[in-house]
Amino acid sequence: AVASNFGMPMKQIVAEFEKRTGNIVNLSLGSSGRFVAQIVNGAPFSAFFSADQSNPQALENAGLVIDGTRFTYAIGRLVLWSSKIHFIDGNGEKLVRGDYATLAFANPRVAPYGIAAEEVLKRLNVTKGTNHVWVNGENVAQTYQFISTKNVDLGFVSLSQIISDGEVKNGSSWLVPQSLYKPILQDAVILKRSEDIETTRQLMLFMKSGYVRNKIEEYGYFKP
Amino acid sequence: MLTPENMAAIKLSLELAACVTLILLIFGTPLAWWLARSESSWTAPVGAVVALPLVLPPTVLGFYLLLAMGPSGYLGQLTATLGLGTLPFTFSGLVVGSCLYSLPFVVQPIQIAFQSIGNRPLEIAAILGASPIDRFITVALPLAKPGFLTATILGFAHTIGEFGVVLMIGGNIPNETRVVSVQMYDHVEALAYDQAHPLAAAMVLLSFLTLLVLYFYQKVRGRAKTNFGVSI
Amino acid sequence: MLTPENMAAIKLSLELAACVTLILLIFGTPLAWWLARSESSWTAPVGAVVALPLVLPPTVLGFYLLLAMGPSGYLGQLTATLGLGTLPFTFSGLVVGSCLYSLPFVVQPIQIAFQSIGNRPLEIAAILGASPIDRFITVALPLAKPGFLTATILGFAHTIGEFGVVLMIGGNIPNETRVVSVQMYDHVEALAYDQAHPLAAAMVLLSFLTLLVLYFYQKVRGRAKTNFGVSI
Amino acid sequence: MTEMLKKNTRTSITVQLKQGKEIKHNFSLDIDTHLSDPGVVGIFGESGSGKTTFLRSFAGLLKLPSAVISFNDEVWQNDQIFVPTHKRSIGYVFQEDGLLPHLTVQQNLDYAVRRKRKVSMEGLYKKVVSILNIESLLSALPDQLSGGERQRVSIARSLLQQPRILLMDEPLASLDEKRKREILPYLERVSKQFVIPILYVSHSVEEIARLADYVLVFKQGRIVEEGSPNSVFAKENPFIGLSDEVGVVLDGVISAWDEIWELSTVSTDCGDLLIPKAGTVVGTTIRVRILAKDVSLMETPESKSSILNQLSADVLELSRDQNTAMSLVNLRVKSAHLVARISRKSIDQLKIAPGKSLWVQIKAAAVLN
Amino acid sequence: MTEMLKKNTRTSITVQLKQGKEIKHNFSLDIDTHLSDPGVVGIFGESGSGKTTFLRSFAGLLKLPSAVISFNDEVWQNDQIFVPTHKRSIGYVFQEDGLLPHLTVQQNLDYAVRRKRKVSMEGLYKKVVSILNIESLLSALPDQLSGGERQRVSIARSLLQQPRILLMDEPLASLDEKRKREILPYLERVSKQFVIPILYVSHSVEEIARLADYVLVFKQGRIVEEGSPNSVFAKENPFIGLSDEVGVVLDGVISAWDEIWELSTVSTDCGDLLIPKAGTVVGTTIRVRILAKDVSLMETPESKSSILNQLSADVLELSRDQNTAMSLVNLRVKSAHLVARISRKSIDQLKIAPGKSLWVQIKAAAVLN
Ligand SMILES: Nc1ncnc2c1ncn2[C@@H]1O[C@H](COP(=O)(O)OP(=O)(O)OP(=O)(O)O)[C@@H](O)[C@H]1O
């Protein structure tokens, strides 16, 4: 079970892992909240790669996690992005100026990138001035779609969504400094339901390997 | 029991469902009539198209709608030139999206009801001097009443419950596009079950009572017709 | 054009939709019959309950199903004691969930069709010595054919497109619960449009052709009945 | 009634329907009748008098509370029992819409044949289809048929059922006279030959007089008159109200056949009647109907007239006719009765009074058979 | 036909229906008729002969290709034109299922009244409702009515439409005789008084003879015979095939009223006839029908008989009857014709042959009016 925002890198990682070990890994993408509900109700997942820290924590508290397996596998990076070129000048001025019709970010109630975005707005003191133009996506993927279809002028997404081959190719963006928001730590755990704990441990070990850490960076995350 | 936010979401949902159902009844009825009675060979393809939005998952449908209704989509350019702006993230946008998705649930029951009227009542009305539109209103509509009841129930309930399309083109804006289905979804996703349960219970109860009244009314009306002895 | 994964998902979806539609037709038909013709005062509440799952957003419904069918739910304990294990995250679980959610789309059109048959054909059959079950099969079913067609289309299409319930109680497991709607949802969520577009196009095309054939067949059958002159 | 019914010694029908409160203004049901060996029961009554309701209750299509219905030794309905329609073995020709709309004519017939309990009589199918002249319709759907065609198919189907009792609700109403005359005798034979009672609703006195062994007259949900066709039709009947149709029915035997003039001599209780081509086989029983309006009276027999049948008669009594210009004269002719409908003026001129002996003239052409 | 039609100088009907290929075995349509000042047109024909199809095409309910239909000066259908039903101002009594099922009787009537073009005649509503005896049914729904009740409502509604032409498809088929006799004269008056032509389908020769000014006989989709009732019914007709119904129709005027015996004297072209209570107002025109089977022949007049009407007649010709024991004798009585149906034996005995002078007897009771 993997949070959707980490879907792309995870697919590559798993492919590499399968090639190297001959083990087969089935991926299931989705929202972290739903996975928690499912795992609590007996879903047969071996490992859970959440988009945040609180969901794995909740599972741990519920005693569904093998003790000591929780670790941070990636740190998300928030980016302000517009699909229009030169709309954002590589800094936050645009955001503060407020000369845009709509601003999108993920729903802070359910998405960690949403919480981060809210924090950034607060720090820059533009919450009041902009809240009438907010549009919330259910998650970062939807937020990305709002922007990429030009329905929204700009918004906060995950760097991993707009990066390819290590650089942002479309539109204009501002990589939000880490100082403006709490790090988006993404945790993973091994679940007690796991049918093949050994392989799962191998995968977790592989996640910490250099190969994977580079991959993660390539996809716009910080290495943990 | 319900927070003001939840109440607002319920209100918005009811407004949306009422709008959508009304619009679908208005436009779906002539469409259903045409599908049911026209000899044209276009009825088969059009009938198929009506049911088509169903096979796409709502969010996917919503995504394509987002593309189409956005500033670079055909629909978006149309609405923009008409001076209506673009539709996503507005209540009107939700209405359009939900209409598309709930269309078959309104059209199909009405269509069956129209089909089962048969020619005779319409012939009688024609003889009595009723023009086609007059016949339609005074004969076809009343005789198709059970179909309309079903269409209203399915269309209304489906619009209330639907959230995929709404999520995609709505943008979760309070009082504008944050309907109760999205609200409930959020509660569940956020593992806020203490909020989700009462909301779900309220919706189910409300709907149950409404449906019960509707069905009961229909039953009583139907029974009044055969008051003579007891049929087998 | 379609990847093997996509093909597998389509196959699974078709299987699921076929199963669900079949089950719903089998159990929904007697239910629709009872709702349409019983004098019992239970028909109104039962009718309302049938339409009820609609008003909950699919994921929320799915969540409650998950609770009920999980190891600590009533249903789950029941299935466990019956030696069936628990249903979530299995194909059977999907079938159960989809049945619940698509029930009204199958029951309601059949119900309208049954209502519009009237008493006379059944009376005739009784006079000719047909028992109630015989009358039902040889008279009611054939006369309600348009209703069955609509029920099949709505039920099938809705099961294909539905993903909220499926996502929640299915868990997106390849070859088991990863149906095409979920797959498409994933593609769109993962911004893999190059995979989403052909899949959506394929589904729409496939469905369109199927529906077209169905409607066309119905039209031709209907027209064969009135070959005398041209009616108004 | 007399001779023929002796064969049917096994059938009996009891029907009691009582609907306490008025169903609507001026209509409530209150029927209590027991028929043993009924043969063909003609049911007569004005529009809305409850005939169809009676048949429907009898067939179990309508479940009236507190009804008692039994057929032969079986109770079909009482407080405890309700035998459902499909177990009653009834043939029913509905007043309208009697065919299964989704089946062709052939399939409608087969539907009945396949569900009956008895083995099919050989050749029955062919015979029925040909008598009702529906061969060319077999592949048509009901809404491709004309009104009369539908009715014929309905009759055919009811006959193919070979039921234990036949209910027919105005079966010949929308048929032309020619067809009626082909079908009526067949119905008569079916009833007699297979001892199948028929409850036969019709507005035509002619049909009922021709066919019925017993007549029920309905009015506003009640049976206001019942008895043999003679007892019902031989007098001015306020419930029927058709002076034109007053007449008697006589059962007779063909006693001679005159080949030259093609006249049959029919021996009846009122003597020999000459009837054109009523039958050529001496010994056959036939029924003839003599309407009061076709009987004239004379003081002396007339030889120079075209009227073949002249019988001597005694006046029994005079009674009123609905048309006050006319009188009904009840006559004894041998051991039978005849009724003549005569203007009051003629009564006066001929001084007709009870006890007087007269001659009765009956035109051969006027005898119905 | 003669006198009455002179008033209706404004109506004319043309219908040409041709269905090239056989619709089914033995049935194709080929009708070409033009009626001017038709009055009541009786349409007669066996079951399945195309009567209903004819009416439906005329009403625009069936759009047969290459049909030509016109009414008065308007073309209703030809290659270019098709006037839709609701613009034709037609009243139509359907053979069955003629009521709007979701409306009560009252609402059915109102539906028609509200949509007609003319201003309602004062008192018409009340009059029609009372003549058809449907007051007590007004609040009922169609499926709460008996067959005959439905038909009466249907007739009432068509009359309330005050249409330009009335089509009636066996309107009285499921009514009792008494009701028929109340409704028939009213229809007659409606047609004459308001110059509304009626196309009247019926299987009853009696109804058609009573009502029709012109008769069409259908067989297998064709008109095989047409003309005045006299020309169609005064001879043995292979297309009707009912020797019992052969007879003539005479139009007459009441010339005297005998209060004591309640007999009307009706002056017709064949002399004065005494008819019981045919009408009390001298000068009224009435129509009488004399069936061939009710006419008997004598060499000398008979005084001691109950038969009131004796007329001297000349034999014109003899013709065959369907029943070979009988003959039809065509007679001239004054300026009119009568037909008698006599056994061949009597013909021989009385030596009846063309040219012979005879006396004709007609029982007063046998005259239909
Ligand atoms: N479903 C019903 N509800 C209420 N009243 C009814 C119903 N069916 C029949 N009636 C009434 O009951 C009475 C008897 O009807 P029924 O059909 O038995 O008459 P009928 O003798 O068959 O007449 P007809 O000769 O016209 O067919 C009528 O007054 C009719 O209006």
Ligand SMILES: Nc1ncnc2c1ncn2[C@@H]1O[C@H](COP(=O)(O)OP(=O)(O)OP(=O)(O)O)[C@@H](O)[C@H]1O
């Ligand atoms: N919809 C149809 N399709 C095919 N044939 C039809 C259709 N309607 C009527 N017919 C046929 O056309 C012929 C004429 O039918 P029509 O109803 O005009 O007869 P009718 O003279 O009114 O007979 P009836 O006296 O029995 O009512 C019949 O043979 C009938 O079977």
Ligand SMILES: [Mg+2]
């Ligand atoms: Mg009846």
Ligand SMILES: [Mg+2]
């Ligand atoms: Mg007809």
